Amino acid sequence: MLAPGVLYFIIFKYVPMWGVLIAFQDFSPFRGFWSSDWVGVEHFRTFFGEPQFWLLFRNTFILAIYNILFFFPLPIVIALLLNELRVEAYKRTIQSLIYIPHFLSWVVVVGLAYILFTTEGGIVNELIAQLGGEKINFLLSNSWFRTMVVGEMIWKETGWGTILFLAALAGVDPQLYEAARMDGAGRWKQMVHVTLPAIRSTIVVLLILRLGSFLDLGFEQIFLMLNPMNRDVGEVFETYVYERGIQLGDFSYSTAVNLFKSVIGFVMVLGANYFAKKVGEEGIL
Template identity: 75%
Template sequence: MLAPGFFYFVIFKYIPMWGVLIAFQDYQVFQGFLASPWVGVKHFERFFGDPAFWLLFRNTFVLAFYNLFFFFPLPILIALMLNEVRQELFKRAVQTLIYIPHFISWVVVVGIAYIFFTTEGGIVNEWIASLGWEKLNFLVSEKWFRVMVVSELMWKETGWGTIIFLAALAGVDPQLYEAARMDGANRLRQLYHITLPAIRSTIVILLILRLGSFLDTGFEQIFLMLNPLNRQVGEVFDTYVYSIGIQQGLFSYSTSVGLFKSVIGLVLVLGANYTAKRFGEEGVY
């Protein structure tokens, strides 16, 4: 039973890790890994000295922070709300409805966003115009780009994110709630003193894991939302790697950018795990 998962991670996760070696080479496709000349940290120096570095770092960090601040707590809140619903049929119907967007591809999600927010017949802009206001260029505006990206992520992934929290809530002993009610605790008190402490360790572990992919802002979504008018706030590490690595063929340079992002994620995971243990939580190791 373990074999499929084991071989999947070995073949698609661990073996490809050796590819980071080309970040320290002037990699030539026809010469391969072993014959390509080694150049040390040349590509990292070039990247850190590139004026685009701080633009990419700022855009990626801001989007990652927005995702963490606005998106991460939302599945917890929705799970807590669903846990309070006593009508099982209604609860399951809501769960199904909020799970469905997870299975829709980003191409379709961005297409839906275009249909709703375009100035040429978009539903939202037509409604704004009907109120006598000026239409807003949501799709090409730097001001609205990050709002659009985070909102799409929240709509698509919030329902799926509630699964783990609902599973953790299902493990809470009902006798704790009965004892609390006998002591006169209302629903809010039960939530604060029983429910939240019961899922605290789950929240901490998922937060630590989330920090590991903190700078992964979602290539496909960002790439589809980018255009020349919002690129100044939308270009992130992932889209930059695609541009210079795939389109321009600078494999070693793009690998150094990806490796830098991965190292930042590792540092964040180690730091968050250490902090969690200092506060008495389990952490991930």
């Protein structure tokens, strides 16, 4: 039973790791891995010296912070709210409805956003106009780009993110709630003093894992939302790697950029795991 999973990780996760070698080479597809010239950390020096480096870092970091602040807590909140529902049919119906967006591709999600928010017949702008306001160009605005991206992420993935938290909530001992009720605790105090402490370890582990992909914002969504008017705030590492690696064929340089991003994620996982253990949690290592 383990074999398919083990093979998957070996073939698609570990074997491709040899590809990071080209970050230290002047890689040529015609000469291959072993015949291409080695250049050491030259690509990293070039990247850090690029005027775009701080722009990319700032845009990626801000969007990553937004995801942590606004997206990560929402599945916890929704799971807590669903846990309070006592009518099982109602609870399952809501769960199914909020799971559905996860199965839509980003092409569909961004397409829906364009239909809703465009100034030419978009439902949101038409409603604003009918209420006496001026239409807002959400899709071409620098100030709205990050809000749009995070909003799409919340709509698409919040429901799916509740699965692990609901599973953790299902494992809470009912006797703890009975003891809390006997002590006079209401629903709010039961949640604060019983429910949240019971799932705290799950929250910490998922937060640590989330920090491992802190700078991974998802190429497809950002790429589809980008346009010349919002590129100053929307250009991130993933789109830059695509442009340099795929469009310009600079494989070594783009690999170096992606490797830098992965190292940052690895360091953040180690740091978060260290602090988790300092405050008495188990962590992941």
